[in-house]
Amino acid sequence: MSDQIKFIVDNLNKEPFRKNYNLITFDSLEPMQLLQVLNDVLAEIDPKQVVDIREEMPEQTAKRMLSLLGILKYKPPGNAADMSTFRQGLVIGSKPVIYPVLHWLLQRTNELKKRAYLARFLIKLEVPSEFLQDETMADTNKQYEDLMEAFKTMHKECEQLKTSGFSTAEIRRDISAMEEEKDQLIKRVERLKKRVETVQNHQRMLKIARQLRVEKEREEFLAQQKQEQKNQLFHAVQRLQRIQNQLKSMRHAAADATPESLMKRLEEEIKFNSYMVTEKFPKELENKKKELHFLQKVVSEPAMGHSDLLELESKINEINTQINQLIEKKMMRNEPIEGKLSLYRQQASIISRKKEAKAEELQEAKEKLASLEREVSVKTNQTREFDGTEVLKGDEFKRYVSKLRSKSTVFKKKHQIIAEFKAEFGLLQRTEELLKQRHENIQHQLQTIEEKRGISGYSYTQEELERVSALKSEVDEMKGRTLDDMSEMVKKLNSLVSEKKSALAPIIKELRQLRQKCQELTQECDEKKSQYDSCAAGLESNRSKLEQEVRGLREECLQEESRYHYINCMIKNLEVQLRRATDEMKAYVSSDQQEKRKAIREQYTKNIAEQENLGKKLREKQKAVRESHGPNMKQAKMWHDFEQLMECKKQCFLKQQTQTSIGQVIQEGGEDRLIL
Secondary structure (H helix, E strand, O other), X not given: OHHHHHHHHHHHOOOOOOOOOOHHHHHOOOHHHHHHHHHHHHHHHOHXXXXXXXXXXXXXXXXXXXXXXXXXOOOOOOOHHHHHHXXXXXXXXXXXXXXXXHXXXXXXXXXXXXXXXXXXXXXXXXXXXXXXXXXXXXXXXXXXXHHHHHXXXXXXXXXXXXXXXXXXXXXXXXXXXXXXXXXXXXXXXXXXXXXXXXXXXXXXXXXXXXXXXXXXXXXXXXXXXXXXXXXXXXXXXXXXHHHHXXXXXXXXXXXXXXXXXXXXXXXXXXXXXXXXXXXXXXXXXXXXXXXXXXXXXXXXXXXXXHHHHHHHHHHXXXXXXXXXXXXXXXXXXXXXXXXXXXXXXXXXXXXXXXXXXXXXXXHHHHHHHHHHHHHHHHHHXXXXXXXXXXXOOOHHHHHHHHXXXXXXXXXXXXXXXXXXXXXXXXXXXXXXXXXXXXXHHHHHHHHHHHHHHOOOOHHHHHHHHHHHHHHHHHHHHHHHHHHHHHHHHHHHHHHHHHHHHHHHHXXXXXXXXXXXXXXXXXXXXXXXXXXXXXXXXXXXXXXXXXXXXXXXXXXXXXXXXXXXXXXXXXXXXXXXXXXXXXXXXXXXXXXXXXXXXXXXXXXXXXXXXXXXXXXXXXXXHHHHHHHOHHHHHHHHHHHHHHHHHHHHHHHHHHHHHHOOOOOEEEEEOOEEEEEO
16 A cells, blocks of 8 residues: 555656655645546546536536546446445545555556547447438438448557658658669769779779778867867866866865864854854745645635635725734833833844844855856867867967957958958959950851851851860870879878878877777776675665565554554453443442432333333233224225215216206105106
8 A cells, every 4th residue: 555655656756747746745624635646647647537626516526536446447346335435435535445546547657548539439428219211310320320430540640650660751752862862972973983083093083082081080089089088188178177176275274274263164064054054944844834834724714715715805994903902001001111121122134134144144145156157067068079279378378369350350351351352353243244245245246147148157166176176186185194104193092091100109009008908998998887786685685585575563552552553442341441440339229219220220120110110001902902902893885885876876867966866856755656
């Protein structure tokens, strides 16, 4: 049960509930508050359950929760006969009923959210068969079932797509982009092959270019490793400087300080800490407890309306007026001695307030200093991550500012030169446009003259021939120049490779040493880690044993405590019975008749005698009833027959009155005569 409560409290303290409970506060919740917690969990699963249960009838709350739990397929512990106790416990907010429900809900919240969402669309409405005889109703019901099946298939497909992790649009875009890049690369490779095939020794040049690419990649990799090692070295140097500065400051403080000053400083710190622990923190804790108690009291009370708030405000105003009157009376009755004491009290309260204010200021200053130090360390780490350099301080920052100023002046000069070039470029562009227009006009005039003379196209043909010859000469010159450039490039590449090898030799040597050191450190780290793991395993086993022992002792303590309470209750019951027996004996043995009458035995004997008399009377009455039963029943039957006879006569008389008179009836001498 304790593990169950712990699991519930841990999950309620997380998102999205954030209840801030512990085991004690959760276990001390009232039934109404416990029902509200259960309702909040159900509302997280199904948003329709967001209700304040104080504004709802208990039967409605239980019905709503039971219906949702039925949809979520919750099975209460026990057999079907315990369902009534489960419903009753849910109505009254019983802990043995609500704790298993909360544990079950919080274990599978995501699954239950999905189930509640699907229940909105997949719970089938039961339509009576007599309504389905109508064609419109039957068609609507069939359409409803088809839509439900379509929803099932769509939901399954949606879940499969969610779990697959692929998006068709992104895959298509990637495929099309990769195909375009492939086509571009193929075209570029073909162009480069055609261009290279005309050059002599192109295979050897390609091999050299491949070696150059490999060396460049290796150079980049080595440069990256070098940068990482530089950063590690920089961090190590900084850590060493920080530790050296701390050591220097501690040595300086120890060298400058005397034992008396150190003791004085320690005494001040001890006084401050003792004041915080003995005076300030207990007061704050007491105030927080009072505030918490007040808030719990407010929460436990039912919701208040506007009239209740007005009534409370009026009561507060009355109490404030009474307090002011009492203060005025006290001030009127104040004596001189009490006045002096009040002055001292005021001074003491002012000093205590100042002391508290200064302590708070000191605490805030310490917190602010710690936060600023953390912020400075974060900012320095960020700057190191950005450019790998340390934050400049003092003279270095001044030199950096002066360098920036000189660069800004150079930048301004270069910017001015660029502006002049732009202006000149604009002028040249304008003159080029004018010359082009003039050239077009001359060409137009030339074409008209050629048409007049009958040699149209002569100038164009002449220009094409000149252009082709110029292109041929340029191509020939480019071929010769290309061969020279390739040979020079090969020489440069060979020299560059040798230079890079010579430059990388000391770095590789340093890298070997660092690798050897890294291997030693990793070996030492593995040894320490194995020692730590073995020690942690031993401590974990000891901790588990101790936890088992503590759990067993707690269970034993709980059993003994329950046994102790049971024995105490039995002793109290026996004491009460013994006291009653002694009182009865005293009353029975007493010679006083009044006391004897008060005895339980006398009362019981009196009651027994009365009941016996009553039973005797009832038996006599029963005997009389039995004797008179036959005649009475006969008389009752006779009265019943007489009543039937009179009823029959009444009916006959009424019938005679309704019929039309056929003749005249004459009664004489006890005889009836009909005269027609």
